[in-house]
């Protein structure tokens with residue numbers, strides 16, 4: 001089952017990090033020893049130890065004043081060299097944005113999402129090059145102009161230079177980001193049309209786990225309706241098929257402060273026949289308490305599916321707005337309010353005939369601190385598409401500012417990481433190379449990592465083989481026009497080829513672990529869709545990823561500066 | 570001499586290499602040298618003879634290819650020795666977007682000085698190098714000499730024990746040169762050790778106690794300036810109002826004693842002397858012009 005909303009495994013991450021750092025250090029030490037032996041002979045290893053000792057000493061004897069001096073120098077440099085010209089570009093873009101975003105025929109009718117997405121994307125793609133170029137060109141220019149010469153003849157530790165530079169660029173970028181994000185915030189609030197203003201919210205979802213009953217009421221899977229995208233599973237209408245969400249670890253006391261509970265759905269309908277025009281596919285919600293053997297539902301818990309995504313978003317946001325009712329003439333609601341006391345007809349009928357009963361949502365239906373919600377489709381031969389994240393408890397909303405600035409915060413973490421990587425790279429290569437290196441890391445981390453993950457997953461799950469083979473094998477197959485399922489001839493050359501391919505995959509696995517996962521830093525989708533950027537699934541991994549690179553980068557930068565003759569041109 | 574070596578180099582050699590590690594230039598070859606506490610030491614040599622290279626090796630900016638360096642009793646790569654060193658680079662490699670005040674403040678911070686001390690030292694040094702009127706201007710607007718001056722102030726910000734000056738007088742006007750020399754002598758009075766490099770012999774002759782002459786990376790001569798410059802078998806006679814007849818008589822007397830007269834001429838002051846005195850005189854009496862033969866120079 002696709003489970004999207006997994007909380008981030010911090011402990012696992014930390015252990016993984018420790019392992020990676022230890023391995024990298026060990027390899028670094030080994031390489032250092034070998035290189036020193038080769039270059040200066042038997043004196044080498046002693047020198048390496050000496051360098052390490054000095055390194056430790058330098059790390060422990062840094063001065064905040066010196067770091068501050070270098071950081072503020074860096075900031076002065078950036079501002080006096082007119083880096084803020086970027087802000088002008090930014091403002092011009094925003095002045096013109098109105099033209100692109102507005103629909104001239106129906107100027108009031110545009111959801112908030114494109115505005116938010118536009119602003120966040122613009123900020124991201126304008127601050128990114130600023131951070132990248134500042135961080136990557138600063139130190140190399142300093143070395144080239146030899147102004148660093150004068151600095152290093154003072155009692156400055158190289159680690160202080162590295163950290164001071166990073167902090168300086170970080171601060172400049174932070175100022176840019178702050179200014180831009182404030183302008184962006186005002187822009188969003190002012191430009192989003194009146195009608196869509198309620199979409200500027202921060203919904204706080206609580207997700208549950210999802211299981212299915214098949215059409216005979218047995219535990220099983222949903223139906224695949226032929227969609228290639230297997231994200232949703234479908235349940236058949238008016239059978240015993242059901243999708244069951246179990247929301248665990250609910251903070252019942254907090255929920256009780258609000259009367260009732262809000263659920264929100266993003267179900268999809270799959271129609272096998274056209275049905276009645278204007279009449280949505282209906283589903284029923286049943287609240288279940290397995291311990292007390294309660295199954296509660298009533299007419300109010302039967303709702304229509306919002307079949308188009310825009311409609312879904314609109315109806316979710318406009319819950320309290322009467323306009324929602326009239327939208328498209330459909331009686332669809334994404335938000336389902338469950339009152340605290342529910343009257344229902346008890347069909348289990350211990351005492352003969354059906355009778356109306358009332359239960360208390362929190363006292364009777366919540367079992368311990370978990371709630372079970374069963375969803376069935378109410379239209380015969382139609383299907384209801386469900387995924388784990390399609391039904392969630394919607395806690396009281398937060399203001400739009402909260403999700404917006406959380407997104408900005410993750411962007412800030414990303415920029416800090418870029419500054420850090422850029423500064424580190426510029427400690428050992430020149431400006432253009434450092435820029436290229438950092439940007440490649442960014443692109444790899446943001447766009448290629450998922451592909452790598454996919455390949456590696458296939459490789460590991462598939463008995464260390466990938467369909468069609470690794471690098472060499474696939475080239476071989478392409479050249480000989482063999483299709484992937486054809487057997488390879490059995491000879492030593494092939495064995496060697498496959499052996500090399502497997503090593504390449506192993507390397508890829510190691511390599512992948514070193515590339516920062518930049519996807520963590522892009523939380524714009526949450527904000528644009530009106531969701532909170534949650535701590536567990538979005539903020540924590542971003543923070544952890546950014547922090548993970550701090551120490552290794554500082555060490556790498558320090559040793560590169562230390563072991564390098566700054567004279568080199 | 571109660572000589573305590575502040576700088577010691579032993580067989581110090583430096584070969585510049587290119588990116589691939591192939592040797593390019595042997596800039597310094599087996600230099601063995603001691604510089605003692607409290608002396609002014611001059612590194613001489615034509616362009617490209619390895620003076621700057623030597624200073625950079627002392628500072629740990631370059632790593633020696635062979636040999637050892639010890640500065641103030643510590644190896645060159647030890648940054649803590651820098652607490653007690655002041656360095657004026659060949660060209661003042663400073664941050665051009667800072668003004669004089671900010672520059673000194675920045676370097677002061679690098680010595681971890683508290684802000685009160687920084688302010689005091691800054692004001693004193695700016696006054697000393699004569700940049701009071703330009704302290705708020707960015708260094709990119711400075712003339713070469715002004716840049717040298719701020720470079721010097723920067724080198725002295727920590728009140729160093731050992732001062733390394735790479736061509737301290739280059740780019741300075743004669744007045745500045747004179748100031749620089751006075752300053753160097755003053756540093757010596759304060760018990761500091763100064764190492765300066767130069768190819769201007771006049772500068773070195775005026776201030777240095779000991780010199781070393783490098784040529785193509787090799788140490789050619791090292792010793793006391795006075796000893797090196799004095800030639801024992803020549804005598805110079807200086808006199809005023811000597812008539813041509815008297816000169817002939819003197820020549821005759823000298824010939825009797827078996828000495829040959831190489832040259833009889835009127836002593837000339839150096840151009841530097843002339844310029845200096847002119848400037849000095851002009852300061853004292855502004856607006857006056859000197860014709861040939863009547864200016865301050867003629868009076869001496």
Ligand SMILES: Nc1ncnc2c1ncn2[C@@H]1O[C@H](COP(=O)(O)OP(=O)(O)OP(=O)(O)O)[C@@H](O)[C@H]1O
Pocket residue numbers: 567568569585586593594595596614615616617618619620621622623659768
């Ligand atoms: N970074 C460098 N890379 C390669 N060769 C260099 C480098 N720096 C200096 N050299 C060479 O080393 C030699 C000595 O240079 P150095 O700068 O020490 O001379 P110098 O005595 O200071 O000369 P000057 O009086 O011109 O300042 C020269 O041949 C020079 O070309």
Ligand SMILES: [Mg+2]
Pocket residue numbers: 620621622659735
């Ligand atoms: Mg030189």
